[in-house]
Amino acid sequence: MMQATTVLCLLLPLATALAVRQDQQPGPCDPAPCYEVIDSAACWSAVLMGQEKNATKIFDCVPGGKEEMCRCYGCDSILDKFVVSHQMCS
Ligand SMILES: *[C@@H]1O[C@H](CO)[C@@H](O)[C@H](O)[C@H]1NC(C)=O
Numbered sequence: 001m002m003q004a005t006t007v008l009c010l011l012l013p014l015a016t017a018l019a020v021r022q023d024q025q026p027g028p029c030d031p032a033p034c035y036e037v038i039d040s041a042a043c044w045s046a047v048l049m050g051q052e053k054n055a056t057k058i059f060d061c062v063p064g065g066k067e068e069m070c071r072c073y074g075c076d077s078i079l080d081k082f083v084v085s086h087q088m089c090s
Pocket of ligand 1: 055056057060
């Protein structure tokens, strides 16, 4: 059960990032240090989908908090749009 969740969390945002992000300005994403952000997609996607109303909760999804999230939100195009539109890293 844990393993299936982990695989999904890892593959879904990666596939999204690769498929969608072609013609727009990419946000910051350095794959190696951003692994945790990608891997915690189940956590921050709950905020993006409105299940969690407090937008700043996405920073609680990774050990590095806001600093790590703001270095890595460009790894996923949906996360990218959310962070930019809420001006969470500016
Ligand atoms: C939102 O979440 C942050 C981080 O957990 C917390 O510091 C803040 O108090 C919360 N704000 C509200 C309105 O609940």
